[in-house]
Amino acid sequence: MKTIKADVVICGGGLSGLICSLALSRYGISVCTIEKSRHNIQQTKDTRSTAYLLPSINFLIKTGIWKYLSKNINPLRVLSIVNSKNGYPFNQVLNETQFNAKEISKEYFGYNISNYETKKILMKLVKRDKLINFIDDEIISVENFKELLTINLKNKSMVKTKLLIGADGRNSFIRNYYNIKTQITDIDQKAVTFIIQHKESHNNISYEIYDLGGPFTTVPLKSKEEKKSAVIWVNDSIKIDNLLSLKKFELQSEINKRSCNKLGEISVISDLQSSNVSTQLAEKFVDHRMILIGEAAHALPPIGAQGLNLTIKDISVICDLIKKYSTSIGSNEMVAEFNLKRLIDVKTRTTSVNILNKVSYSNNVITRKARDIGLKVLQEVKPIKYLLMKFGLG
Numbered sequence: 001m002k003t004i005k006a007d008v009v010i011c012g013g014g015l016s017g018l019i020c021s022l023a024l025s026r027y028g029i030s031v032c033t034i035e036k037s038r039h040n041i042q043q044t045k046d047t048r049s050t051a052y053l054l055p056s057i058n059f060l061i062k063t064g065i066w067k068y069l070s071k072n073i074n075p076l077r078v079l080s081i082v083n084s085k086n087g088y089p090f091n092q093v094l095n096e097t098q099f100n101a102k103e104i105s106k107e108y109f110g111y112n113i114s115n116y117e118t119k120k121i122l123m124k125l126v127k128r129d130k131l132i133n134f135i136d137d138e139i140i141s142v143e144n145f146k147e148l149l150t151i152n153l154k155n156k157s158m159v160k161t162k163l164l165i166g167a168d169g170r171n172s173f174i175r176n177y178y179n180i181k182t183q184i185t186d187i188d189q190k191a192v193t194f195i196i197q198h199k200e201s202h203n204n205i206s207y208e209i210y211d212l213g214g215p216f217t218t219v220p221l222k223s224k225e226e227k228k229s230a231v232i233w234v235n236d237s238i239k240i241d242n243l244l245s246l247k248k249f250e251l252q253s254e255i256n257k258r259s260c261n262k263l264g265e266i267s268v269i270s271d272l273q274s275s276n277v278s279t280q281l282a283e284k285f286v287d288h289r290m291i292l293i294g295e296a297a298h299a300l301p302p303i304g305a306q307g308l309n310l311t312i313k314d315i316s317v318i319c320d321l322i323k324k325y326s327t328s329i330g331s332n333e334m335v336a337e338f339n340l341k342r343l344i345d346v347k348t349r350t351t352s353v354n355i356l357n358k359v360s361y362s363n364n365v366i367t368r369k370a371r372d373i374g375l376k377v378l379q380e381v382k383p384i385k386y387l388l389m390k391f392g393l394g
């Protein structure tokens with residue numbers, strides 16, 4: 001039986017676990033990252049992309065990670081919210097409200113990067129980092145002692161550590177192991193993601209197009225002539241399952257219709273990837289020498305690019321606390337301070353995203369009318385609009 005030692009153990013080598021490992025290593029902390037799926041970089045390409053907002057980018061610059069990611073990025077200059085209704089061959093635009101980064105004196109809101117590229121780069125950095133021990137294995141149990149934890153792995157190795165970080169996703173083993181309950185809001189939605197090529201340039205605009213059942217969002221990707229975007233289409237499960245069963249030409253026609261012709265003629269150039277959409281919020285983020293981050297702590301519907309951006313805030317707080325509690329990493333005081341610092345912010349953002357999602361999902365005439373009025377108010381009452389834009393950035 002092999003025994004390994006590390007200041008911090010991270011369970012999960014998804015985006016949250018990889019970014020957290022690299023950030024902690026930059027602070028001189030020894031990290032053991034444990035990932036159970038051998039092919040963490042999926043053989044089938046992840047077609048999702050992530051919009052990194054400015055505060056996240058600032059943190060990634062500070063930790064020296066950004067310079068490796070910044071080759072494949074596309075800026076997000078404008079967010080355009082479109083209200084639409086059924087039409088042929090394209091749905092009809094009822095109204096459109098644009099949020100331009102310039103309105104809050106920024107050049108961009110952030111940058112969009114494909115998850116596949118990001119993971120590939122982060123894995124490379126992790127594997128060559130001397131302070132990170134990346135292990136292909138699965139955590140199966142944790143033994144609690146006052147001054148340290150013993151983490152037991154499936155291959156019978158043990159890791160002794162001062163702090164365990166659960167970054168093991170929606171169905172977190174660590175969260176369940178510590179018996180932490182989650183609040184789940186599930187309105188039977190799914191998301192389908194894919195990449196499109198379009199005739200018109202995206203002009204660094206992200207369109208969030210609302211109709212019955214949820215938003216159809218295009219996010220600009222880096223490409224020649226700005227003619228590639230990632231799409232996230234959220235709708236009720238039946239609609240998404242129907243879409244997945246369509247023949248390619250039928251699917252293209254549905255997508256073109258739903259896009260309101262905002263980007264000219266569209267062709268799908270990737271596989272379709274679908275996932276369930278629900279909100280999950282852990283009732284607390286910590287326990288004895290343990291902190292939950294990422295989707296293990298908070299999983300949100302893909303609206304307003306909040307998911308991974310919230311996680312980067314979690315990681316930034318952990319880095320600050322590691323400095324503050326350098327001689328007592330993982331202590332009760334440290335984990336309690338993390339919980340205090342993150343719970344309210346995460347709850348506020350989860351509530352806002354949930355409200356937005358319910359409003360966008362609703363087929364109810366009054367709710368749809370409220371959405372129309374809300375957008376008009378935002379267009380006319382600039383201070384509220386700017387406040388909302390700043391809140392969205394985090």
Ligand SMILES: Cc1cc2nc3c(=O)[nH]c(=O)nc-3n(C[C@H](O)[C@H](O)[C@H](O)COP(=O)(O)OP(=O)(O)OC[C@H]3O[C@@H](n4cnc5c(N)ncnc54)[C@H](O)[C@@H]3O)c2cc1C
Nearest residue numbers: 012014015016036050051139168169294295302307308309
């Ligand atoms: C369609 C869609 C679009 C999105 N767009 C955005 C966006 O634009 N901006 C944004 O900020 N966020 C976005 N998000 C959210 C973002 O993608 C997620 O927050 C992020 O990918 C979650 O990463 P994670 O590392 O927390 O979890 P995961 O990716 O699920 O990783 C968890 C890892 O832990 C491993 N693991 C599990 N159990 C164990 C164990 N016992 N031992 C060892 N390893 C284990 C798993 O194998 C897995 O690799 C989007 C999400 C979706 C669904």
